[in-house]
Amino acid sequence: MAQPKPNKVFAPWDDPDAKPIIQFKNVTKRFGDFTAIDNLTLDIYPQEFFALLGPSGCGKTTLMRMLGGFETPTEGTILLDGVDIGPVPPNERPVNMMFQSYALFPHLSVWDNIAFGLKRSNMPKDQIGERVERMLKLTQLGKFAKRKPHQISGGQRQRVALARSLAKAPKLLLLDEPLGALDKKLRNETQFELMDIQETTGTTFVIVTHDQEEAMTVASRVAVMVDGNLAQVATPDQIYEAPSSTYVADFIGDVNIIEGVVDLPDAEVPDGAVSIRWSPTEAPIIAMMDTALPTASACHFAIRPEKVSISTEKPEAKNVMSGKILDIAYLGNISTYHVEVAPGLIIKAQATNVRRLSRRNLTWDDHVYLSWTDTAGVVLTE
Amino acid sequence: MKLRRSFLIAVPYTWLLIFFLVPFGIVLKISFSDIALAIPPYTPTLKDGFWQMLSGLDLENYAFIGAGAVFALFAVVVISIAMFQIVYPRVRRALIPDARYGVFDSAAAALTTLAVALVNVALIVAVLGLLFPALKAFVDIPDFLYFAAYLSSLKIAIISTFLTLLIGYPIAYAMARAAEHWRPTLLMLVILPFWTSFLIRVYAWIGILSTEGYLNQFLLGVGIIGEPLAILNTPIAVYIGIVYTYLPFMVLPIYAALDKMDDSLVEAAEDLGCTALSAFWLVTAPLSKPGVIAGCFLVFIPTLGEFVIPSLLGGSNTVMIGKVLWEEFFNNRDWPVASAVAVILLLILIIPIVLFQRNQQEADQ
Ligand SMILES: Nc1ncnc2c1ncn2[C@@H]1O[C@H](COP(=O)(O)OP(=O)(O)OP(=O)(O)O)[C@@H](O)[C@H]1O
Numbered sequence A: 001m002a003q004p005k006p007n008k009v010f011a012p013w014d015d016p017d018a019k020p021i022i023q024f025k026n027v028t029k030r031f032g033d034f035t036a037i038d039n040l041t042l043d044i045y046p047q048e049f050f051a052l053l054g055p056s057g058c059g060k061t062t063l064m065r066m067l068g069g070f071e072t073p074t075e076g077t078i079l080l081d082g083v084d085i086g087p088v089p090p091n092e093r094p095v096n097m098m099f100q101s102y103a104l105f106p107h108l109s110v111w112d113n114i115a116f117g118l119k120r121s122n123m124p125k126d127q128i129g130e131r132v133e134r135m136l137k138l139t140q141l142g143k144f145a146k147r148k149p150h151q152i153s154g155g156q157r158q159r160v161a162l163a164r165s166l167a168k169a170p171k172l173l174l175l176d177e178p179l180g181a182l183d184k185k186l187r188n189e190t191q192f193e194l195m196d197i198q199e200t201t202g203t204t205f206v207i208v209t210h211d212q213e214e215a216m217t218v219a220s221r222v223a224v225m226v227d228g229n230l231a232q233v234a235t236p237d238q239i240y241e242a243p244s245s246t247y248v249a250d251f252i253g254d255v256n257i258i259e260g261v262v263d264l265p266d267a268e269v270p271d272g273a274v275s276i277r278w279s280p281t282e283a284p285i286i287a288m289m290d291t292a293l294p295t296a297s298a299c300h301f302a303i304r305p306e307k308v309s310i311s312t313e314k315p316e317a318k319n320v321m322s323g324k325i326l327d328i329a330y331l332g333n334i335s336t337y338h339v340e341v342a343p344g345l346i347i348k349a350q351a352t353n354v355r356r357l358s359r360r361n362l363t364w365d366d367h368v369y370l371s372w373t374d375t376a377g378v379v380l381t382e
Numbered sequence B: 001m002k003l004r005r006s007f008l009i010a011v012p013y014t015w016l017l018i019f020f021l022v023p024f025g026i027v028l029k030i031s032f033s034d035i036a037l038a039i040p041p042y043t044p045t046l047k048d049g050f051w052q053m054l055s056g057l058d059l060e061n062y063a064f065i066g067a068g069a070v071f072a073l074f075a076v077v078v079i080s081i082a083m084f085q086i087v088y089p090r091v092r093r094a095l096i097p098d099a100r101y102g103v104f105d106s107a108a109a110a111l112t113t114l115a116v117a118l119v120n121v122a123l124i125v126a127v128l129g130l131l132f133p134a135l136k137a138f139v140d141i142p143d144f145l146y147f148a149a150y151l152s153s154l155k156i157a158i159i160s161t162f163l164t165l166l167i168g169y170p171i172a173y174a175m176a177r178a179a180e181h182w183r184p185t186l187l188m189l190v191i192l193p194f195w196t197s198f199l200i201r202v203y204a205w206i207g208i209l210s211t212e213g214y215l216n217q218f219l220l221g222v223g224i225i226g227e228p229l230a231i232l233n234t235p236i237a238v239y240i241g242i243v244y245t246y247l248p249f250m251v252l253p254i255y256a257a258l259d260k261m262d263d264s265l266v267e268a269a270e271d272l273g274c275t276a277l278s279a280f281w282l283v284t285a286p287l288s289k290p291g292v293i294a295g296c297f298l299v300f301i302p303t304l305g306e307f308v309i310p311s312l313l314g315g316s317n318t319v320m321i322g323k324v325l326w327e328e329f330f331n332n333r334d335w336p337v338a339s340a341v342a343v344i345l346l347l348i349l350i351i352p353i354v355l356f357q358r359n360q361q362e363a364d365q
């Protein structure tokens, strides 16, 4: 995860005076009677690295295409720098898009593909050459400059598409799954390269991705979309630590979700906490919460596996459960234990593998204790 | 397994080859014979014995129709094209050192190359003419009719191919841009004319274009013209007929090329700063080029030898080689000369057919 720099915090979305570069105002997009984007309102600020995350078909590409000018909103307006861009044709928008299908020109060489946009601008010829060479170097495509798109690999094509959209250094850059076809190493490199470009050029990025880790790495804010709407828009750490709904919690990373009802307040529960009864026989879960919930209302308790500790002896903690290990997933650096704490309720706990495999003492069917503090999880009502 | 497959391929192709080579051999043989008042109307025949027949063959008919001149022209064209292909890449490399070139640079390179190639060919012709004075007799044209007919066919084929392209491209473009569920219907409408006989459709045009035809009646009725237009029996009628008949052959390959094209390419071009028009010239047009070339050849090749349309719609003053062939064969009963005309026509057609094949191979890659 990107750590926010301690000295100056980039958070224009918290600043009431900040002017957004893009404003979606109650935008709805329908294809026939199918609603792809449903009354969506969103502000994106200059120099943001904004990531759109969501399941396939939730409307991410549609949102991008409306920014690029290839779809018009059925209802609502989109403002760029405070100006309605509805009537502005794509070629006059200071926006470049990297298409999900790459859309490379098959009859042009890699070099000419990258130079295409520059040639349409009034940049002098020798500067075009320099710029293209820089883009080729950036995307490590120097060797392939003379090849046609069908003569290079899928990952290389993706890099050409990226280079082509970066070449014009637009005000707003739309990247539709820019790194999907790259291997992990190249993807990491390109991610940092993107963040570098973003820092040096000050371009605003909107990036669609299926890879939540990528969204967490590069983004200043992440929007989780579901069925044409925004489930949550927040910084990566907020999305991860304080999801607004079970949907978001489940979509981002691994999570345990326990259903329950709010218990009567009693002496054992400290102030600002809530106790959740999830089973008639077991002890309730104690969790800190900012807002009070009415007694007996239904809620969900969500906790990340890495915040659950596992041990063979009963520990001293606010929340303790006991159960039997059903399954162990060994991932190298960590292991995930699937523990059945009640019939049908399986809780995942993660532990770092500080010892080698042969010396670890937990194994299948062991009776273990799970524990966590009262601030480790969140209570969700949606 | 491999044997079975080659057998499977060999059977139909042997069949095709036999039915091309045998008639061609017969025509070739007749073209070397002399006209005679007999049945069949030429001599010598196999009845004279094989060796006797062979010794009776000669090139007289070819000399008569000016095949030497045609052949010389053919050679000049082939040499020019070869020269162009050899010189052009070099000129372009010399003029344009790196990948940064525009349309005008390429055009300049092409024009320079063309000039160089033509001068070279002219020099070769002049030198050959000086070295071998006998060549003059070879290219001599005793009866200009045939040579003129070849040229006129060439002219009509080129112009009507161009007209067909002019009309066919927008149709194909509109089809490819039409809504998905309309396309099968539009495609069927283009193919629909094939459901009736070609001959009947050409006859229908006589009814439309003649002095008392529907077109003139309509125009007179509306009052646009005071006197009926004479369209039938003029070259215009021939162009109308050819464009009408061969339009599907132009539309279908262009449509196939445009249909294959990804819509997001045009969007990408616009995203990068193109207007709709420049996006068309820079992306759509180059990508539909293989379809355009295929369509042009599919129209040009059959039009060159076309016989039915000029003889029904063109009247006596449209000269096309197909018509000359017919008249030579049936009206004059001069089978040997007719055969010679046919053989030369086939040789001329080899150029566009070979070029067409090359285009298809390139498009496949
Ligand atoms: N031109 C169109 N006509 C009809 N429906 C469309 C059209 N374009 C998109 N849709 C529908 O709108 C919804 C959103 O599509 P969109 O392409 O935005 O999804 P996405 O979030 O980008 O998905 P993915 O992650 O798979 O790329 C989909 O259900 C899709 O079927």
Ligand SMILES: [Mg+2]
Binding pocket: A060, A061, A062, A100, A176
């Ligand atoms: Mg998409």
